Amino acid sequence: MxxxxxxxxxxxxxxxxxxxxxxxxxxxxxxxxxxxxxxxxxxxxxxxxxxxxxxxxxxxxxxxxxxxxxxxRPGWWYKYRDVLPDWFSAYVSLESEARVIRLYEPHYVPGLLQTHDYATALMRVGFPNEPREDIARRVALRMRRQDLLAEPEAPVLWAILDETVLRRPVGGPEVMRAQFDRLAEALDMPKVRIQVMRFGVGAHPGAFGPFHHFRFGFSELPDIVYTESLAGAVYVDRPDDVVSYLEVLDRMSVQAEPVTRTRAILGELRKEL
Structure with a gap:
């Protein structure tokens, strides 16, 4: 591009x-x-x-x-092309080049922050008819994507998670406890910010669904917003549209619990399991 x-x-x-x-x-x-x-x-x-x-x-x-x-040259993800839809390969490419990734997730823990067992449980639900080997390959791809956060030039990852994400049981109590621990560990990373949108906030501007906002280090490359559906994805790059999503993220970051409260929230919910 x-x-x-x-x-x-x-x-x-x-x-x-x-x-x-x-x-x-x-x-x-x-x-x-x-x-x-x-x-x-x-x-x-x-x-x-x-x-x-x-x-x-x-x-x-x-x-x-x-x-x-x-x-x-093919990206590292090319070897996973057998389990990587064409519409999602563009996402992995954008994710790999982004300098800032901001997202709202109302359903599940974002892929970059999932544990192996949590990701496996989700894949089994999402692809119930796939053989075990293909599920393992999909999970391996997701785990490989997480290497991005440990790189010297790692992007800023700023995630706003709906409280539903933390209360929806995926894989059972042990899997969820480990997932909470993983999120708590991610908070120690210098470029990771996680906020929780509590139920008590009520209606908020992002309630229409999940989306990811990418910002890059190239002046030629505009900000891009990614949204996903059951059949594919939409990549939004019209400036006016992208600004609308960015304004929603800004408003939600004010409504959500501050980052300094996230660790305590995770601890409280972990004790309930």
Missing amino acids: VLGKRLRHLRERAGVSFEEAARAIEVTALTVRRIEKAEVGLRIPYVRELLRAYGVPAGEADDFLALAREAN
Whole structure:
């Protein structure tokens, strides 16, 4: 996505139209548009000819081509492609590149904070007809995603959890106690913030469903909001729409219990199990 936007900038800076760029690589103008919107892969021969058509100096073009080759390499999650839907692979990619992840979850503990047993119990419910081996692969993918939080350049993770998340039994009391312990441990991570939206708050602006907001370290890449349904997902990047979600998160962060109260809440609910 970043390189596509940079190609567009280079084309516009050179005063080259879509049609002229298309003639340079013998494709349609629509294909050039799709390259710039990251709707198709970055074919190196095409990129090389476009850079030449845009008058990009050799050294700068070589750097750009090196980035394009890197962008074309499969991510670590590629080996899980047998259990990773196409619509969710984009999510894993965004999650891996984000600098800030803010989310509201009304149903379950977010994947980045789940224990192995909690994730397994959820997968068995979500995929009741899948063989045990596939369930194990799905859980392994979820556990591998969590390595992100231990990296030196880990993103800020700011999660607002509905109280329902903590009261819904998943996998039995032992699984839930371990999950509460995992959340308490996550609070010790310098970039993790967890707030609880108590029942007593009543109606609140995020009650329509879960969503995740991603912010990146690239000026070319806008904030993106992810929402999920039973059949797939929607990725929202229109600025006005994204701002609406961000405003909801800001309002909810004020309504929810402060982060300093989360550990005590987890302890109270753990004792009830």
